[in-house]
Amino acid sequence: xxxxxxxxxxxxxxxxxxxxxxxxxxxxxxxxxxxxxxxxxxxxxxxxxxxxxxxxxxxxxxxxxxxxxxxxxxxxxxxxxxxxxxxxxxxxxxxxxxxxxxxxxxxxxxxxxxxxxxxxxxxxxxxxxxxxxxxxxxxxxxxxxxxxxxxxxxxxxxxxxxxxxxxxxxxxxxxxxxxxxxxxxxxxxxxxxxxxxxxxxxxxxxx
Numbered sequence: 001x002x003x004x005x006x007x008x009x010x011x012x013x014x015x016x017x018x019x020x021x022x023x024x025x026x027x028x029x030x031x032x033x034x035x036x037x038x039x040x041x042x043x044x045x046x047x048x049x050x051x052x053x054x055x056x057x058x059x060x061x062x063x064x065x066x067x068x069x070x071x072x073x074x075x076x077x078x079x080x081x082x083x084x085x086x087x088x089x090x091x092x093x094x095x096x097x098x099x100x101x102x103x104x105x106x107x108x109x110x111x112x113x114x115x116x117x118x119x120x121x122x123x124x125x126x127x128x129x130x131x132x133x134x135x136x137x138x139x140x141x142x143x144x145x146x147x148x149x150x151x152x153x154x155x156x157x158x159x160x161x162x163x164x165x166x167x168x169x170x171x172x173x174x175x176x177x178x179x180x181x182x183x184x185x186x187x188x189x190x191x192x193x194x195x196x197x198x199x200x201x202x203x204x205x206x207x
Contacts, residue, residue, distance in 0.1 A: 024150040031199040044106040050114030054080025097123035108132035116179035143180040147201035
């Protein structure tokens with residue numbers, strides 16, 4: 001199975017259940033939410049690439065001028081729309097390599113290693129640059145190598161035991177492929193950027 005098929009089968013719903021999450025994973029997910037709470041100012045327009053069920057934008061909805069989430073899995077978009085309840089948030093089924101709008105946003109995010117599961121990483125970065133044109137206002141979070149033990153445990157709890165590990169990825173018996181990164185590799189992929197260690201097992205990349 002491909003990552004697309006595995007997500008369509010509902011992996012995200014199980015992964016976001018705190019009962020499935022090892023301590024380091026739960027701390028990482030909470031640290032992302034705390035970071036957004038600090039970074040996103042009142043009146044901003046934010047696009048969340050690979051938004052899943054919309055949890056980041058839903059948390060921010062009362063302060064945003066506009067929030068748009070994009071994900072290729074339509075069932076997650078339906079859930080995000082239900083959670084948002086209308087207002088300033090909009091969720092769209094679409095391709096992260098060709099975002100279906102032209103609006104300029106104040107800030108663009110691609111969080112929780114979503115970028116690390118995508119095939120055409122450069123195209124996603126280019127779309128984030130296009131939609132949020134100000135340098136330093138695009139944010140990606142990815143796993144570091146230190147995440148491997150926690151991810152092995154997490155994927156096992158989700159029924160996706162790891163059967164292959166390389167310097168750049170884990171692959172599960174169900175076919176789920178998730179990458180991890182070094183600072184050197186991130187700089188080669190992203191170009192000019194600021195990289196910060198984050199929550200013990202991840203990196204934040206601002207570009």
